[in-house]
Amino acid sequence: MPHDAATLDAAFTALSSWDWGADAKPLTTLDAAVVAAHGDQALRADLERRLTALLGSGASRGAKEEACRRLARVGSAASVPSLARLLPDRDLSHMARFALERIDAADAAAALREAVASLTGPLRIGMVSSLAARRDTESVPQLAGLLTADAATAAAAAVALGSIATSAAAAALQAGQGDPCSSTGAAIADARLACAESLRASGHRDAALGILRSLAETAAGKPAARQIELAATRGILACLDTAAS
Amino acid sequence: MSCHTVSRSFVRHPLSGPAGRPRREWRVCSRAAAVALVIACGAVRTHAADASPEAIDLVVDLLRDEDPGRRAIGVEAVRHGVRGAVATRRFAELLAQVDAGRQAALLAALAERGDVAAVPATTAIVAAATDPAVRGAAYRVLGTLGGAAEVPALVGGLAVPGAEQAAALRALQMIRGPQAAAAIREAAASMSQPPATRAALLRILAERRDRAALPLFVTAAAAEDGGLRRAALESLASLGGAAEVAGVVQAVLAAAPGGDRDVAERALVTICTTNPGHPAAAERFLTRFREASDTEREALLPALARVGGPGTLAVVDALVADADSSRRRLGLKALSLWPDASVAGRLLDQLGRTDDAAERDVLVGGLIRIAPRPDNGLNDAGRLDLLRKTMDLCRRDEDRARVLERANAIRTIEALRFVAGYLDDPALAQPACLSVVELAHHQKLREDHKPEFTTALDKVIVTAKNAEHVERAQAYKAGKTWERKKG
Numbered sequence: 001m002p003h004d005a006a007t008l009d010a011a012f013t014a015l016s017s018w019d020w021g022a023d024a025k026p027l028t029t030l031d032a033a034v035v036a037a038h039g040d041q042a043l044r045a046d047l048e049r050r051l052t053a054l055l056g057s058g059a060s061r062g063a064k065e066e067a068c069r070r071l072a073r074v075g076s077a078a079s080v081p082s083l084a085r086l087l088p089d090r091d092l093s094h095m096a097r098f099a100l101e102r103i104d105a106a107d108a109a110a111a112l113r114e115a116v117a118s119l120t121g122p123l124r125i126g127m128v129s130s131l132a133a134r135r136d137t138e139s140v141p142q143l144a145g146l147l148t149a150d151a152a153t154a155a156a157a158a159v160a161l162g163s164i165a166t167s168a169a170a171a172a173l174q175a176g177q178g179d180p181c182s183s184t185g186a187a188i189a190d191a192r193l194a195c196a197e198s199l200r201a202s203g204h205r206d207a208a209l210g211i212l213r214s215l216a217e218t219a220a221g222k223p224a225a226r227q228i229e230l231a232a233t234r235g236i237l238a239c240l241d242t243a244a245s
Numbered sequence: 246m247s248c249h250t251v252s253r254s255f256v257r258h259p260l261s262g263p264a265g266r267p268r269r270e271w272r273v274c275s276r277a278a279a280v281a282l283v284i285a286c287g288a289v290r291t292h293a294a295d296a297s298p299e300a301i302d303l304v305v306d307l308l309r310d311e312d313p314g315r316r317a318i319g320v321e322a323v324r325h326g327v328r329g330a331v332a333t334r335r336f337a338e339l340l341a342q343v344d345a346g347r348q349a350a351l352l353a354a355l356a357e358r359g360d361v362a363a364v365p366a367t368t369a370i371v372a373a374a375t376d377p378a379v380r381g382a383a384y385r386v387l388g389t390l391g392g393a394a395e396v397p398a399l400v401g402g403l404a405v406p407g408a409e410q411a412a413a414l415r416a417l418q419m420i421r422g423p424q425a426a427a428a429i430r431e432a433a434a435s436m437s438q439p440p441a442t443r444a445a446l447l448r449i450l451a452e453r454r455d456r457a458a459l460p461l462f463v464t465a466a467a468a469e470d471g472g473l474r475r476a477a478l479e480s481l482a483s484l485g486g487a488a489e490v491a492g493v494v495q496a497v498l499a500a501a502p503g504g505d506r507d508v509a510e511r512a513l514v515t516i517c518t519t520n521p522g523h524p525a526a527a528e529r530f531l532t533r534f535r536e537a538s539d540t541e542r543e544a545l546l547p548a549l550a551r552v553g554g555p556g557t558l559a560v561v562d563a564l565v566a567d568a569d570s571s572r573r574r575l576g577l578k579a580l581s582l583w584p585d586a587s588v589a590g591r592l593l594d595q596l597g598r599t600d601d602a603a604e605r606d607v608l609v610g611g612l613i614r615i616a617p618r619p620d621n622g623l624n625d626a627g628r629l630d631l632l633r634k635t636m637d638l639c640r641r642d643e644d645r646a647r648v649l650e651r652a653n654a655i656r657t658i659e660a661l662r663f664v665a666g667y668l669d670d671p672a673l674a675q676p677a678c679l680s681v682v683e684l685a686h687h688q689k690l691r692e693d694h695k696p697e698f699t700t701a702l703d704k705v706i707v708t709a710k711n712a713e714h715v716e717r718a719q720a721y722k723a724g725k726t727w728e729r730k731k732g
Contacts, residue, residue: 230314237318240300241326
């Protein structure tokens with residue numbers, strides 16, 4: 001679809017009063033503009049400014065969600081404050097995270113970390129998941145602290161640390177490793193396996209071996225943790241076999 | 246990319262399954278990853294770099310472990326990981342140190358591993374193990390990885406009936422290399438082997454399509470042992486060509502009428518009608534026939550007639566025209582064995598000329614056999630027409646009954662009308678009932694002509710003396726299928 005200023009203006013006007021079930025034409029126009037903004041910094045900034053403004057307006061939830069979707073593609077540090085304000089909103093938190101996970105700016109990660117500190121319950125678990133998606137290394141200490149929180153939060157933090165998979169994340173997981181037969185302990189053990197896997201794949205064989213041997217030792221002799229022991233054994237063998245090839 | 250990059254999920258996904266067998270997630274991962282695995286593993290196999298001693302030690306420990314889950318990891322590593330001949334030898338050495346169940350599992354893994362370094366230890370297990378499952382697994386390894394040197398051990402396995410024999414047989418079929426084939430031929434020719442073993446080896450050579458074994462088959466076709474002769478003739482039927490015709494002809498002449506003669510004739514007919522180069526083989530057979538004595542000709546004529554062809558027809562025509570009655574009967578018998586309907590005119594003509602009961606029997610028998618055959622060169626209408634003509638020439642009810650029974654091979658409504666016409670004939674109603682239900686068995690034919698079939702089936706229900714025919718007629722009339730009773 002050809003893009004021109006008048007059409008775009010009309011689309012934003014329509015979007016301000018748009019809601020689910022209405023004609024999707026303004027969205028199609030916006031999508032065409034997003035595509036056209038590739039390599040066109042001025043247009044991209046204009047789109048970001050208008051979309052961000054819509055987030056602070058009295059537009060419907062549907063319109064704000066659609067704005068978040070497009071900010072995920074054209075957003076920058078400039079749109080982070082507006083998106084961050086939506087993070088505590090039960091209805092829009094997930095779409096704000098959707099955008100913040102994808103915006104390539106340190107401010108986006110910082111906003112998520114700040115939200116982790118200020119939010120609780122499922123919303124906080126959402127922030128943890130977004131930090132995992134960003135593989136945000138700076139959040140490791142904060143996530144490590146959550147390993148002693150309630151079971152759901154601790155499991156989410158463990159998964160996030162497993163995804164980040166740095167030496168610091170591995171150390172945090174090791175420190176937090178309790179009984180591998182408990183739900184949190186099993187989640188941490190699984191995250192440690194993932195961590196070891198990533199480390200081995202990136203050439204850190206000894207670090208991976210250390211994690212896996214520690215895991216195998218922790219799980220040894222515990223029938224409920226047998227899967228962890230066997231998975232660790234497979235990992236150890238894979239590490240040793242990697243050494244030969 | 247290394248093979249291990251793809252196998253990352255070995256670590257990520259611990260286990261599932263009743264035996265604690267590790268999940269092999271790479272099998273369900275993306276197509277790209279699967280392709281990468283094949284490429285990567287192929288590269289590793291090609292280079293076959295030795296694995297680290299630590300990895301080998303760990304696998305050995307796992308294979309010795311009492312925990313089946315840990316053993317499964319070890320067995321999996323033998324199959325697909327921890328490459329190199331050093332590792333293979335270490336794993337194979339374990340065969341002598343573990344119990345029978347683990348030996349069988351390890352042998353299966355070694356066969357899949359595909360490293361010939363496992364062969365010496367496997368051969369030792371064949372000599373030492375008493376468990377049939379272990380010996381069978383060892384034969385599979387030798388069949389997959391072995392060569393000529395392993396043939397004697399596998400031949401030894403043929404002597405033990407059951408699963409072990411089946412495994413040895415399969416291994417001898419699979420074992421690769423020209424030297425291995427030569428070793429099998431040598432064993433098959435050896436008089437020191439029991440005849441049953443030699444017979445099994447001949448069949449293995451035929452299964453391997455080993456044309457170098459053809460002279461061996463010809464020699465064995467004249468063996469004293471009946472089983473060996475039979476195996477040789479069946480192998481010749483599978484592989485033989487023009488060069489083997491003389492040997493098989495000799496086998497036909499040497500065999501007593503009945504079982505052995507039939508096998509030899511079948512081999513000769515197959516060589517001359519089916520195998521590659523069969524026209525040349527048929528020509529050679531005809532030449533050999535022309536050179537034969539009268540006694541030999543009498544023995545060879547049934548097979549020659551089944552081969553057919555213009556050259557043979559000239560020979561048969563001459564015999565039929567011969568003033569000598571025994572030679573004429575030989576010619577008529579040959580006509581009745583013809584493989585297609587091209588001689589139908591001759592058979593009908595001769596039938597119209599003779600009153601000799603024996604000759605009429607032979608000719609009617611020939612027509613009844615040829616007329617409904619689907620491969621006789623006629624269409625359905627032509628086949629039914631020939632059968633009607635044959636019926637008209639029959640003088641005995643038993644021959645007419647045979648015509649009616651053969652008519653159901655022609656699956657048309659006209660065939661139904663033909664047989665249904667005899668349902669009221671007390672002498673022929675029963676074979677007619679049989680053919681009606683056989684034709685009704687074909688659902689499409691039955692459904693396309695439902696009123697006619699219903700009428701005929703009603704008549705069968707009140708006429709048939711065979712309870713099964715009545716039951717079938719009732720089922721077909723009701724639109725149901727009927728399953729033939731097994732056995």
